[in-house]
Amino acid sequence: MASWVRPRRIPIVRIVVIALFLAFVLAPLYWVAITSIKPSDDYLAVPPVWFPDAPTMVHYEAALFAYRGLQGLINSIIISISATILSVSVGTLMAYSLARFNTGGQHLSFWVLSQRFLPPIAIILPLFLNYRLVGLQDTHVGMIVAYTVFTLPVSVWMMFAYFRQMPRSLEEAALVDGCTRWGALWSVAMPLAAPGIVAAAVFTFIACWTEFFFALVLTSRNAFTLPTVFRAFLSFQGAQYGEASALAIVSLVPSIILGVLVQKHLVRGLTLGAVRG
Amino acid sequence: MADVKIKGLYKRYGSFEAVRGIDLDIPDGEFTVLVGPSGCGKSTLLRTIAGLEEISGGEIAIGGEVVNDMRPRDRDVAMVFQDYALYPHMTVRNNIGFGLKARKMPQPEIDSRVDAAATMLGITALMDRLPRQISGGQRQRVAIGRAVVRNPRLFLFDEPLSNLDAQLRDEMRGEIKRLHRDISTTMIYVTHDQIEAMTLADRIVLMRDGVIEQEGAPLDLFERPATTFVAGFLGSPKMTFLSGRMVRVEGAVTIALDDGPRLPLPEGRIPDVADGRAVILGVRPEHISRATGPAAAPGSARLDAVIEFLQPTGSRTYATFRLGRAQVMAEFEAHDTGRPGETVPLDLNLSRASMFDAATQRAI
Amino acid sequence: MAHAAAIGDNRSGMPQRRLPSAKKSDRQFKWLLVTPAVLLILAISIYPLVFSIWVLFVNYDFQIPGHAFVGLKNFQQVVTDPVFRYSLWVTVALTVANVAIEFLLGLGIAMLLAKSFRGRGLIISIIIVPLFISPVIVGQAWALLLQRPFGPTNYLLSQLLGHEVTIGWLTEFPFNFIALVVADVWQWTPFMFVILLAGLTAIPPHVYEAAELDGVGGWQVFRHITVPHIAPMMMLAITFRLLDAIRMFDTIFIMTGGGPGTQTYTTSFYLYTIGFAQFHLSRATAGAWIFLVLTLLVIVFLVRRLLKPEAK
Numbered sequence: 001m002a003s004w005v006r007p008r009r010i011p012i013v014r015i016v017v018i019a020l021f022l023a024f025v026l027a028p029l030y031w032v033a034i035t036s037i038k039p040s041d042d043y044l045a046v047p048p049v050w051f052p053d054a055p056t057m058v059h060y061e062a063a064l065f066a067y068r069g070l071q072g073l074i075n076s077i078i079i080s081i082s083a084t085i086l087s088v089s090v091g092t093l094m095a096y097s098l099a100r101f102n103t104g105g106q107h108l109s110f111w112v113l114s115q116r117f118l119p120p121i122a123i124i125l126p127l128f129l130n131y132r133l134v135g136l137q138d139t140h141v142g143m144i145v146a147y148t149v150f151t152l153p154v155s156v157w158m159m160f161a162y163f164r165q166m167p168r169s170l171e172e173a174a175l176v177d178g179c180t181r182w183g184a185l186w187s188v189a190m191p192l193a194a195p196g197i198v199a200a201a202v203f204t205f206i207a208c209w210t211e212f213f214f215a216l217v218l219t220s221r222n223a224f225t226l227p228t229v230f231r232a233f234l235s236f237q238g239a240q241y242g243e244a245s246a247l248a249i250v251s252l253v254p255s256i257i258l259g260v261l262v263q264k265h266l267v268r269g270l271t272l273g274a275v276r277g
Numbered sequence: 278m279a280d281v282k283i284k285g286l287y288k289r290y291g292s293f294e295a296v297r298g299i300d301l302d303i304p305d306g307e308f309t310v311l312v313g314p315s316g317c318g319k320s321t322l323l324r325t326i327a328g329l330e331e332i333s334g335g336e337i338a339i340g341g342e343v344v345n346d347m348r349p350r351d352r353d354v355a356m357v358f359q360d361y362a363l364y365p366h367m368t369v370r371n372n373i374g375f376g377l378k379a380r381k382m383p384q385p386e387i388d389s390r391v392d393a394a395a396t397m398l399g400i401t402a403l404m405d406r407l408p409r410q411i412s413g414g415q416r417q418r419v420a421i422g423r424a425v426v427r428n429p430r431l432f433l434f435d436e437p438l439s440n441l442d443a444q445l446r447d448e449m450r451g452e453i454k455r456l457h458r459d460i461s462t463t464m465i466y467v468t469h470d471q472i473e474a475m476t477l478a479d480r481i482v483l484m485r486d487g488v489i490e491q492e493g494a495p496l497d498l499f500e501r502p503a504t505t506f507v508a509g510f511l512g513s514p515k516m517t518f519l520s521g522r523m524v525r526v527e528g529a530v531t532i533a534l535d536d537g538p539r540l541p542l543p544e545g546r547i548p549d550v551a552d553g554r555a556v557i558l559g560v561r562p563e564h565i566s567r568a569t570g571p572a573a574a575p576g577s578a579r580l581d582a583v584i585e586f587l588q589p590t591g592s593r594t595y596a597t598f599r600l601g602r603a604q605v606m607a608e609f610e611a612h613d614t615g616r617p618g619e620t621v622p623l624d625l626n627l628s629r630a631s632m633f634d635a636a637t638q639r640a641i
Numbered sequence: 642m643a644h645a646a647a648i649g650d651n652r653s654g655m656p657q658r659r660l661p662s663a664k665k666s667d668r669q670f671k672w673l674l675v676t677p678a679v680l681l682i683l684a685i686s687i688y689p690l691v692f693s694i695w696v697l698f699v700n701y702d703f704q705i706p707g708h709a710f711v712g713l714k715n716f717q718q719v720v721t722d723p724v725f726r727y728s729l730w731v732t733v734a735l736t737v738a739n740v741a742i743e744f745l746l747g748l749g750i751a752m753l754l755a756k757s758f759r760g761r762g763l764i765i766s767i768i769i770v771p772l773f774i775s776p777v778i779v780g781q782a783w784a785l786l787l788q789r790p791f792g793p794t795n796y797l798l799s800q801l802l803g804h805e806v807t808i809g810w811l812t813e814f815p816f817n818f819i820a821l822v823v824a825d826v827w828q829w830t831p832f833m834f835v836i837l838l839a840g841l842t843a844i845p846p847h848v849y850e851a852a853e854l855d856g857v858g859g860w861q862v863f864r865h866i867t868v869p870h871i872a873p874m875m876m877l878a879i880t881f882r883l884l885d886a887i888r889m890f891d892t893i894f895i896m897t898g899g900g901p902g903t904q905t906y907t908t909s910f911y912l913y914t915i916g917f918a919q920f921h922l923s924r925a926t927a928g929a930w931i932f933l934v935l936t937l938l939v940i941v942f943l944v945r946r947l948l949k950p951e952a953k
Contacts (some may be wrong), residue, residue, distance in 0.1 A: 014753050018764065021750055025768055028782035028827065031793070035785055048793040090677045097674035101667075108675065115686055117884045117940050121912045122933040125926045126689035126696060128917075149685035152678055169362035172329050175349040176356045176433075177376030177423070181670045187379075191366045210775035212891045213909075217917060227777040230895060241785060248778040259773030260766050267839045270772070270832055274877055275839060331667075348666070 029252075036060065036245035043241055059242030060250070067232050067240075068224075069247045075219075076226040076251075078140055080208035083147035088201045090148070091155030092193070096185060098156070099163035100171070109160065116153035116272065124217050131218060138222045146214055151204045154272060158203065158265075161273025162196030163189070199265035206255045226251045279340030279430035279463055280305040281326065287334035288321050295321040297487035298335070303465065303480075308457050310466045312474040313484035313510070319467045320435055322484070326465065327356050327433050340430055350379070355424035356433040359440065361416045363408035363423075370395075370404040373422045394426040397459075398452075414445045421456065434466040438473065450476060471511050475499065483507050500629070505638045508559045508631055514595060517605045519558040520635060523550055532558055532632075537601025540578040546628050548641040556641065559631035562595060565607035568622035576628035583620050598623070696926045703920035715927035719915075724903050725928055728911035735818070735907060736886040739825045744879060746826065747833025752867075755841040769835060771828045780895030783824040787811060817897050817905055824892045829885075833878050840874030841867070880943045887936065908932050 034049075039056050042049040064070040094112070097103040104111075127146065128137070136142030170192065174184040190197075212227040219228060229247055233240040259266075267275050281303040288296040296318045303309045311319040324330040326337060328349035337344050344352050355376070363372050371378075373394055377387045395401045398418045403411050408419070417437060424432055434453070438446045454477055457464055468474055474481050475495045482492040483506075491503040502508035508516045521534040530547045531539040540558070550556065573579035582598035582605075589595075594609045607623060615621050634641050697715055699708040719725050750768065754761055771779065786792050787810035798806040810820045844867065852862050868875075890909040897905040899914065906914070912932065916925030 018750070018753055021746075022764065022767060024827065025771065025831075028779070028786055029770070031786050032778075032782045043791050046796065048796055090681065093674040094678035097671045101671035103671045103675055108679075112678070112682065114940055115682060117936065118686070119888050119909065119929070119932055119936050121888070121890075121909045121916075121925075122693075122929040122936075123686055123689055125912075125916050125922060125929055126693035127685065129696070129701070129922065130689055130692060145681070146685060149681050152682060156678065167360060167362070169358040169360055170364060172327075172349075173356065173358060173362035173364075173423075174375070174379070175329065176327055176352075176354060177427070178350040178379035180348070180350065181667060183379060188364055192364075206773055210773070210777075212775060212777045212894075213913075216894075217913075227775045230777050230781055233781075234895070234898070241791065244781050245785065248781055252774045252778055255773040255775075256770050259769070263766060263769065266769060266772075266835055270835060271877060271881065275836060275874065 032245045032248050035241050036249050038242060040242060059246040063229075063243040063246040063250070067229060067243055067247070069226070069229050069243075069250065072224055072226040072229040073250060075140065075143075075223055076209060079143045079147060079223070079225060080205050082140075082144045083151065083208050084201050084205040086144065086148040087151040087155045087204050088159075088197060091152050091200070091204075092159045092190075092197060094152075095156045095159030096163055096189060099160050100168070109156075112153055112156050113272065115149075116157075120150075120213050124214060128217050137218060138220050138224075140223045142218060143215065143223050143225070146218060147208045147211065150211070150214065151207050154207060154269070155200045155204050157272035157274075158200040158268055159193065159196060159273075161268060162193055162200075166192055196265075199262045199269065202258050202262045203265075203269040206259055209251070209255050281431065281463065281465070282338040282341075283322075283326075283335065284338075285335035286322070286325065286332060286337065288318070288325055288330060289333040294487055296325070299487075299489055301482060301489065301492070303463060305463055306461050308464045308466065308477060308479045309482060310468060310474040310478035310480070311482050311484060312468055312471060313490070315469055317484040318487040319469075319484050323356075323433050323435055323465060323467045326431075327354055328352050352431075353429050354431040354433055355427050355429040356435065357417075357420045357424050357437045359436040361408075361420040361437075361440075363416055363419055365408050368405050368407060369400065369411070369419050372408065372419055373426050376423060376427045390426050390428075391422075394422045397425065398422045413441055414449065417441065417445075417449055418452075421453070425456070425460070428462075430462065432462055432464040434464065434468075436468055437466075439468070439470070446473075453477060472513065475511065481511075483510060501640065502559070502631055503640050505557060505559065505633050508633070512561055514562055514606055516559045516561050516631070517603060518633075519560060519600060519603050519605065521556060521558060521601075523548075523552055523554045523556055525552050532556060534558070534601040534603075537603075538578075538580050540580070540625065540627060543576040543628050546576070546632075548632055550634065550641055555635035557633040557635050557638075559633060560605055560625065561630075562606045562608035564626045564630050565605065566624050566626070567607075567609055568624045573624050574626075577624040577626045579622060579624055581620050581622050584615055584617050586617050693926050693930070696923050697930060699923060701923040701926070703922065711923070715923045716931075718921075718924050719928040719931065724906060725908075725911055727903070728906040728908045731905065732887055732889065732907045732909075735821060735825075735889055736883065738818075738822050739829070739886050739889075740879060740882050742822065742826050743830045743833045743882060744875075746830045747878075748837050748875075750830070751834050751838040751841055754838060765838070769831045772831050772835075774828070776828060776891035777895050779824055779828045780892035783820060783827065783892075784811060784896050787820050811897050812901055814901075814904060817901070820896060821889075821892055821905065824896065825886070825889070828892075829882060832882060836874055836878040837871060840871035844870045883943070884936070884939065887939075 034051060035043075036059055037055040037057065038049060038052040039054055039058075042052055064073070098109050131137040131142050136145070166189070171184040171188050174188040175181070179187065210227065211225070215225040215228045216231070219225065226247070230244060233244040262269070281301070283299055283301040286296055286299040286301075287294065299318075299322060311322060313319050321330060325332050326339070328344065328347060332345060339352060339354070364375065367375065370391060374387045374391045377390060382390075391404075392401070395404060398421060400415060400418050400422060403415055403419070408416055411419070420437070437453075438449050441449060450473060453466075457477075466473075466477060474483075478495050480492060481495050481498050483490045483498065485506055491498055491507045498507060499511050502511065502516075505518060509518070519534050519537070521532045521537070521540075524531050524533045524539065526539070529541050531541045533539045548556070568579055580600075582600055585597045585599055585604065587594055587596050589611060592611060594611050596607050596609055596615075598605050598607065632641050633639060698710060698712060700711045700714075701708055754765060784792075787794050789795060789807065789809050789811075792810070794810065795806045795808055798808075808816050810816045848866055848870070849862065852858075852866055857865070888909050889907045890913065893899060893905055893907060893910050894913075899906045899910050903911075908928070909932075912925045912928045915921050915928065
């Protein structure tokens, strides 16, 4: 049967193209990683130093302490984790209601989704003014609330898709067995949705962790997050390459690890559940 | 233990009416089967009894108590679902005990009840496994155990056997029948399978398009179907419908089949309809036998027909004949058949066959 | 009957709480669940938008005290500002270039990786990495690679071309635009890739086998089998990317700062500058509303059509 099927070889062109694309993906990452451990004297060398003879950690020290990277890191951790917990818990409840009771028909779910596509600039101007009025400007609470709302479409729609593919009959069995609606949600639906909740949490966290625009406008000296620290390196043409790279590594390593871990939920995460992964 | 009384029940989804004015009395302890083609409203009816669907009109009473606005948990009913609906994150033991725990029963009593139910269903060896680690038939037992352990006043089954293979289905059918014999609680069972309905039911409620087409004891429905729909739904192979007209010839009343022979109707089986009226004769395979004696037996009509083809099943053989414009199937002894193309004399038992008015499709 | 007795007929262990109306509590329950999320969105997203309608018609400017009513002056100032109109064109141009390149490249790579082979999982894991990195860092990384005189790009080009290359990648037209596109393509091609790959791997193999038996090959298969199968995915990926691409801000902030001059101002960057560098908040708000309405038109026409069949 199989004998007449020609064995497929991977054509050489295909390998070359894939290799080139991988190089394109990896080049910036490699350069950032190498720059972060390169002594400052190597910056200007011609030809460029592809790998430093004497790797150094001084840039990490400077980035974290001299440029308040550590403070940004801590703020980012506090704000991202808090916003993730809030967004996913509030979003999961809403998603459950939308998926099981079709609450508000299509209008409500579409309204939530549309939040995802509003241009941030339109929200941020009045939000900035209001935050100043009520004293939330440059506070952790202000950032947490803002990030919670800005990630709600992601958590709601990811969980919405997850609940919809879960059979209803399990919760119905729980209702007949003697649970209240809350009981069925808490002791049956939630444990079963746990993998989806974890995936939604990771995507929400990454969204908060990598966000720049809101943080740029809503924070200054107190609640600034890691990405906004990069502003500090703009004015010094080149002198802080090592520090910028070190900070980049500190920021991107955790989110890449998390992202690759929940890779199989990636399609659902990127399309807000419109496509099953 | 409780009876169920349903009055004028309606269930609408938007403009679609899934259940349209159902009245049904189910006595305490009876095994009632709701049967019908898919989309007939049988599952919806069951789910309204469980409280999983809000009703749009009418009344449901369980044990004399109107439960229209009562939550499922307060109705004291148990339900076995088509996909078993076992909680995948709980062991078999916790699955069975979950309902008792949700009702805040003390743990020692839960344990003893769960063990008793497990013993009864022969699943004691599986108690610490997860649902995904056991077979389909075992899952079904666990699902039944989860219902039994609660000792509810009413059992609801929603096509519980449709996910099992044929052999397991036969086996579980027997188990459910035995369960009802042992605990004699009221049971309502939904299926689209007429064999399940016939074998399990004390009473069959046959539904179509959201209304009850006919209800009654299985053999009553089988032998005296009220409509062609009921007649066609119950029985396998299906009843054959032959259309014809009432014709009175020389005092005898006959049915003249379209393009076919005239069949004289026996005394006591003569319907009260006008001469020339279009009727439908419903014939089951067992109503036709191979003629033996010189003349037709009383109540039967003798005719000659050509065998078109044969379908042996082992114990019986089904022979298909052409009669007028229609094909008709007869049930023969396995070897007593003849060959395709051969003309054989047949006795058609008209006193057992059904007759319907062609215009109304109702029995006459 | 013996079994039933063993299980026990004791109903006293089961408290039977009867609430008056299950319907009502169900209805409350479903609204209760959505309430926190809805309130949060109302407070942080809808209220500010409504508030900003007031800002539109007054003078809200940190350089001028008071909030005098000015009618449509804010709109007039924005619309007549040539930089605003120019920024819309920059936004459109960059969006089209980014999304088109990302789509084609993503589709190509997805097709190369559609069939399973050894090492494919690892390759996919590497390709998706840019999705998890802050755009600021992406901008920073490409600035490091490109910037004159420190970055290695010009050196490599010199070696390749055999003569000295001294391109100011972040400061000279058109190289600054190329740099921005490269950074965006680097970050978001994986987005297209992931969605299109999901579409490609979902095509049942027997479809291709049937085509092979019919003697259909190559381009025909792609046009008549592959494309129709993944067309919904293509639409979805393009729509999502489009709606994100038109907000482009972060990489510009880090890489070109909008420069030289206002050459690389996107609309988001322009409005940010007007609002938060010059503090003409009312004028920026007016521009943001124009931008918002343009975006909403795209949302209503694209997203709604796209998600409706999925929601069924």
